[in-house]
Amino acid sequence: MFEDLIYVLGKYDTWLWRGFLLTIELLVISVTFGTLLAIPLAVARVSKKLWIQAVPFAFIYVFRGTPLIGQLFMMYYGVGQLISNIDGIQDHWSWAYLRNPYWYCLLTFVLNTSAYVAEIMRGGIQNVPSGELEAARACGMTPWTTYSRIIFPRMWQMIWPAYTNDVIFTLKATSLASTVTMMELTGAARKIVARTALPYEAFISAGVIYLIIVYTLTFGFKGIERYLRRNERRKDKQPGTAKAASA
Amino acid sequence: MKNWIKVASAAAIGIALSASAANAAWEKVVVATEGAYPPFNMVDENGKLIGFDVDFANKLCETAKIECEIVAQDWDGMIPGLLAKKYDAIIAQMSITEERKRSIDFTNYYSNTPAVFVGKDTMKIEAYKDGEVMEDALDGMVIGVQRSTTHANFLEDNFPNIEIRMYGTQDEALLDLTAGRVDATLADSGTLDDWLKSDAAKGYGFVSNQFAPSEWFGDGAGIGIRQEDQDLKEILNKALAEMLANGSYDELNKKYFPAINLHPN
Numbered sequence: 004m005f006e007d008l009i010y011v012l013g014k015y016d017t018w019l020w021r022g023f024l025l026t027i028e029l030l031v032i033s034v035t036f037g038t039l040l041a042i043p044l045a046v047a048r049v050s051k052k053l054w055i056q057a058v059p060f061a062f063i064y065v066f067r068g069t070p071l072i073g074q075l076f077m078m079y080y081g082v083g084q085l086i087s088n089i090d091g092i093q094d095h096w097s098w099a100y101l102r103n104p105y106w107y108c109l110l111t112f113v114l115n116t117s118a119y120v121a122e123i124m125r126g127g128i129q130n131v132p133s134g135e136l137e138a139a140r141a142c143g144m145t146p147w148t149t150y151s152r153i154i155f156p157r158m159w160q161m162i163w164p165a166y167t168n169d170v171i172f173t174l175k176a177t178s179l180a181s182t183v184t185m186m187e188l189t190g191a192a193r194k195i196v197a198r199t200a201l202p203y204e205a206f207i208s209a210g211v212i213y214l215i216i217v218y219t220l221t222f223g224f225k226g227i228e229r230y231l232r233r234n235e236r237r238k239d240k241q242p243g244t245a246k247a248a249s250a
Numbered sequence: 251m252k253n254w255i256k257v258a259s260a261a262a263i264g265i266a267l268s269a270s271a272a273n274a275a276w277e278k279v280v281v282a283t284e285g286a287y288p289p290f291n292m293v294d295e296n297g298k299l300i301g302f303d304v305d306f307a308n309k310l311c312e313t314a315k316i317e318c319e320i321v322a323q324d325w326d327g328m329i330p331g332l333l334a335k336k337y338d339a340i341i342a343q344m345s346i347t348e349e350r351k352r353s354i355d356f357t358n359y360y361s362n363t364p365a366v367f368v369g370k371d372t373m374k375i376e377a378y379k380d381g382e383v384m385e386d387a388l389d390g391m392v393i394g395v396q397r398s399t400t401h402a403n404f405l406e407d408n409f410p411n412i413e414i415r416m417y418g419t420q421d422e423a424l425l426d427l428t429a430g431r432v433d434a435t436l437a438d439s440g441t442l443d444d445w446l447k448s449d450a451a452k453g454y455g456f457v458s459n460q461f462a463p464s465e466w467f468g469d470g471a472g473i474g475i476r477q478e479d480q481d482l483k484e485i486l487n488k489a490l491a492e493m494l495a496n497g498s499y500d501e502l503n504k505k506y507f508p509a510i511n512l513h514p515n
Contacts, residue, residue: 197398
């Protein structure tokens with residue numbers, strides 16, 4: 004078993020490495036753009052006007068309510084197939100991009116991530132204490148300023164643990180990319196199994212790499228969480244709580 | 251240990267043979283096939299076994315001048331049934347593998363559906379010629395293939411300058427072929443031949459020669475026999491060689507697969 008593990012790592016290290024890079028790439032891009040897209044979605048979602056609320060609601064409902072692998076297949080084989088049937092598209096310069104599975108895969112992940120993150124953000128926005136909002140209004144803040152100074156900072160503080168969770172979830176979700184021919188880490192492990200008939204060794208190698216990624220992520224996100232909650236730490240140093248410190 | 255058994259059984263057979271007349275032990279052979287793998291073996295409306303394997307078995311017995319009875323057996327119980335002596339030989343497209351060789355023995359291979367490229371009718375691929383891989387034949391192309399197959403391994407090992415797209419099923423690779431997202435696909439000619447008969451395949455066809463180098467594609471399907479029946483193996487191998495030499499194999503091949511060479515090596 005141990006020798007087989009060394010064999011797998013020694014012979015197929017480039018496959019695993021390339022798989023690792025693609026996994027990270029998919030993760031970073033989907034989380035970044037997914038989060039950016041989630042912000043307007045979440046803001047619209049908490050609107051009091053029904054017709055503004057409806058669009059993000061439908062979007063989130065569909066993307067959270069269907070399996071990711073189904074979305075991936077719909078996008079790659081469904082939408083991709085439709086695009087390929089457009090007259091003359093295959094001779095157009097954009098075909099080099101449109102035939103590539105990479106973009107379909109990324110788009111699906113971005114949309115899926117944004118749906119989940121938007122819902123988390125909605126919870127955060129709605130839980131900002133109403134007293135703070137009233138105070139903002141009393142100070143004469145415009146809605147824009149209220150969002151950037153009060154609501155968003157408060158929201159990030161509150162949603163960060165759930166957001167961290169979602170990033171890790173997205174990391175796992177990238178393993179589905181291999182079903183549409185993108186050979187990320189899980190795809191690489193599968194390929195190794197097909198070659199060597201050593202499923203334990205291949206999946207343990209990939210599993211350990213996933214664990215390392217998750218460890219690094221958790222560590223980094225914990226640091227950011229501490230930064231986001233810096234005001235609470237300052238509160239702890241106030242005389243009111245000094246007794247607890249001296250006890 | 252295994253060798254010891256082989257030697258012992260060979261000795262036992264030797265004694266048995268010298269005691270009786272040669273071939274006398276094999277006047278009648280019961281052959282099992284699956285009956286659910288068209289067009290190789292299947293049952294017609296009357297429940298009669300038909301197909302390439304059935305015709306081949308009949309012709310083989312005729313050539314070997316032995317009487318044959320063909321019976322149907324589910325795939326899962328194929329090897330246990332042979333070992334339990336319910337029949338003496340398996341002719342059911344069973345691939346020769348090391349794992350199976352641990353419990354049974356095989357004759358030489360009698361059929362091997364070769365690999366072939368399928369793409370737009372207008373293209374031409376020469377990836378394997380005269381026992382040599384043409385490494386640059388596919389340069390710059392995007393080739394679709396089913397993952398975990400011998401075909402995927404063949405592409406990965408031999409063509410460094412192509413983009414290989416790996417699919418969960420061959421159907422998905424064919425979908426992407428018709429969508430123009432891969433330039434060609436490499437797979438088993440039997441499967442592809444079937445697909446080419448469908449409407450979706452209009453404008454597509456075999457675009458390369460058919461090849462099956464055993465280094466990548468294994469040894470094909472053989473006739474399964476019990477390990478102790480080395481005399482039967484010899485009889486069947488001899489008859490098979492005769493069929494290949496006198497053209498009767500070729501005739502059968504053409505009857506079922508006009509476009510495929512089932513005995514490429």
